Amino acid sequence: MAPRRILIDNATLGGVERITGQVQTANLDQVDNDILCLERLVTAILFSDELLAIDDYKDRFRTQRLKAFDYVRFHKPDEEVRTSIAEDAGAFARGMMFSFDGAEPAADVAAFFEALRIEPQLRWNIFVSSEYLTLSLLVRDTRHASYEHRIDGVLIGEDLDTERSAELPDNTPTVSVVGRPEIEDVKELVRALASGNPNFAGTHANSMLDRLVFGYGWAAERSYFYNAMADRESADVCLAPLRDAFCESCCRIDHPGQVGSLIEALKRTTRTSLEAILEPDGRARFAMRLPFFVSYLISRTDNPEQCIDLALSLRSRPEFAGCRTILDNLQHLSPADRTREINGILRYLEQSCADLMRRYEVSTDGGPQYSLTLGVSGIGIGTSAKLSQLFRSYRNRPFSRVFRNIAQDMLNVERMGSLHDRIRSSLREHPKPRWSRISMTPRVLRRRENEHGRPVDF
Numbered sequence: 001m002a003p004r005r006i007l008i009d010n011a012t013l014g015g016v017e018r019i020t021g022q023v024q025t026a027n028l029d030q031v032d033n034d035i036l037c038l039e040r041l042v043t044a045i046l047f048s049d050e051l052l053a054i055d056d057y058k059d060r061f062r063t064q065r066l067k068a069f070d071y072v073r074f075h076k077p078d079e080e081v082r083t084s085i086a087e088d089a090g091a092f093a094r095g096m097m098f099s100f101d102g103a104e105p106a107a108d109v110a111a112f113f114e115a116l117r118i119e120p121q122l123r124w125n126i127f128v129s130s131e132y133l134t135l136s137l138l139v140r141d142t143r144h145a146s147y148e149h150r151i152d153g154v155l156i157g158e159d160l161d162t163e164r165s166a167e168l169p170d171n172t173p174t175v176s177v178v179g180r181p182e183i184e185d186v187k188e189l190v191r192a193l194a195s196g197n198p199n200f201a202g203t204h205a206n207s208m209l210d211r212l213v214f215g216y217g218w219a220a221e222r223s224y225f226y227n228a229m230a231d232r233e234s235a236d237v238c239l240a241p242l243r244d245a246f247c248e249s250c251c252r253i254d255h256p257g258q259v260g261s262l263i264e265a266l267k268r269t270t271r272t273s274l275e276a277i278l279e280p281d282g283r284a285r286f287a288m289r290l291p292f293f294v295s296y297l298i299s300r301t302d303n304p305e306q307c308i309d310l311a312l313s314l315r316s317r318p319e320f321a322g323c324r325t326i327l328d329n330l331q332h333l334s335p336a337d338r339t340r341e342i343n344g345i346l347r348y349l350e351q352s353c354a355d356l357m358r359r360y361e362v363s364t365d366g367g368p369q370y371s372l373t374l375g376v377s378g379i380g381i382g383t384s385a386k387l388s389q390l391f392r393s394y395r396n397r398p399f400s401r402v403f404r405n406i407a408q409d410m411l412n413v414e415r416m417g418s419l420h421d422r423i424r425s426s427l428r429e430h431p432k433p434r435w436s437r438i439s440m441t442p443r444v445l446r447r448r449e450n451e452h453g454r455p456v457d458f
Contacts, residue, residue: 003049004324007230009222010057011161011240012037013069020304021426022068028429029153029436032413035423036241037157038304039294039371039409042311044238045071046293046320047327052235054226056082061164071312075233085228086221090169092389093221098213100189101178103455108386109173111252112216114260115245117407118151120212122456123441124197125204133193133456134204135212136439138446145440150410152208152436154242155215161240162218171221173213180458186213193456206439219246224390227401231393236331237401244403248374250386251403255285262287263372263405270368273353276346282338282378286346288353288402291360292369292412298423299362305426319359323352330377330400338398342378366415372405 015037017023018030025031044051055074057065066074099107103122113120119138124131139145162168177183183192186209194200203209223243230237239247252259258277265275266287276286297307314320326349333341362369376387377400391399416423447455 002234002328004047004328005050005052005233005235006044006048006238007052007054007226007233007235008041008044008072008238009226009240009243010053010065010165011158011222011243012040012238013053013065013072014161014164015157015240016041016304016308017065017068019424019427020308021428022064024428024430025433026430027153027156027434027436029149030157031153031424031427032150032410033154033157033241035294035413035420036404036406036409038307038423039292040238040240040404042293042297042307043290043371043404045308045311046315047324048236048315049324052233054082054229057164077229077232081232085225086168088228088392089221089224090171092224093171093173093217095389096173096216096220097176098173098216099176099178102458106178108249108253109216111256112219112246112249114252115248115406116151116242118148119443120208121441121446122193122209123439123453124456125439125453126199126451127201129199130201131197131199132201132204132207133190133209134207134439135209136441136453137208138443139440140443142440142442146414147410148438148440149436150413152211152438154406155208155211156436158215158218158240158242159211161222168221171217173217173220175213177458186210192458196458204439206437208438215242216246219243223247227391228393236327239403241404241406241409245406247390247401247403248405250390251285251374251376254385254387258285259287259374263374263408266372267408272350273357274346274350278339278342278346280339282333282342282398284342284346284375284377286349286375286377288349288373288375289357290353290371290373291356292362292371292409293360294423295362295364295369295412295416295419296360298419302422303426304423307423319352319355323349323356326352327400327402330375331398333378333398338378362419364415364417364419366417369412369415370408371412372408373402374405375400375402377401 015034018025019034051072055076123136137148219242262275274288278284
């Protein structure tokens with residue numbers, strides 16, 4: 001059997017550079033995102049025979065990147081091929097709709113925020129007689145909203161990646177508002193709201209509007225780009241946290257209700273390691289429970305670099321080699337008897353997941369730690385559904401992909417306890433570190449007005 005290859009994206013490697021101290025960390029709300037990047041890297045190591053990356057960073061960042069990850073094979077694609085895929089990826093991103101129905105996101109982008117587990121809302125922030133437009137996050141308690149700050153750190157990490165990547169086509173999604181067909185971008189959205197409010201004084205400094213629109217488009221573009229590149233390299237793909245959330249949102253769009261039910265079913269029980277929904281033609285959506293490997297690795301080492309070294313040494317163990325074989329079989333389903341075949345593969349996968357949980361699960365004072373991973377397999381590529389567009393290069397061929405659930409992984413980081421201090425022991429803070437500044441509104445004010453603000457009304 002051919003070796004299992006995984007293509008890892010540059011944003012993940014960038015997060016690993018920060019958490020290992022190779023690069024300074026300027027915004028401290030990025031740290032938990034970078035821990036998740038390390039988790040993705042060590043998981044990719046354990047579940048691959050070979051790691052690949054695309055060598056398309058700007059020249060001034062390349063040398064350090066190549067030296068830091070000498071266990072990754074960097075591939076420099078033909079420029080014509082890279083440009084062609086980037087153009088297709090940009091077109092895919094521009095075709096994604098960042099829609100509003102009144103003050104709140106709607107349609108496809110709502111699934112993205114459901115995957116991120118955040119609730120944005122357009123609001124007016126009122127200061128005396130001036131009103132500032134903001135995209136605020138609805139939270140239960142504004143004094144305890146660390147999760148929302150960490151999600152903003154995820155967006156900031158993606159912004160750093162675009163600064164270092166090769167020049168790419170525009171990937172800004174189309175902005176739309178129900179009942180307002182003339183609005184197609186953020187500027188027109190702000191202009192339309194400003195024209196209807198005589199007290200408009202500008203956009204609030206803490207608004208997340210630009211960051212979320214950018215993050216949605218960039219996640220769409222990069223997800224498409226790396227999946228297409230992985231296809232050319234006959235590899236699976238490991239994506240940074242925001243991009244996994246985007247792919248999960250595409251599953252939520254195409255299969256409403258199923259993704260949430262699969263994930264919630266695994267949360268409710270410790271007796272099973274895999275939940276699946278199979279269709280007669282052999283297509284499947286499944287969710288599996290795996291260890292949060294960073295907690296296991298750091299519990300046996302002193303710093304993040306040693307976690308990577310330990311993962312590289314564990315890679316050859318039979319439990320990981322066997323799991324790689326099972327996952328590889330999902331990529332090569334035969335046209336006949338596909339339903340029976342995938343049933344058998346998923347049964348072996350559940351047994352492998354259960355074995356890994358027994359060997360590598362870690363419980364801290366915060367509770368048990370495990371990752372939830374959404375999988376899709378055997379999808380027939382069509383022309384309209386979001387997954388079919390995202391995986392267009394796989395038309396008429398079986399394939400499988402898995403995506404980590406960002407909300408569960410953020411909970412794992414929160415539960416690390418004393419291990420959290422150890423995993424960030426190599427961190428190099430910028431001399432003048434920053435924290436995220438975001439606008440937050442109590443959820444009870446979703447449809448209410450007070451002296452400080454109100455939802456926008458088109």
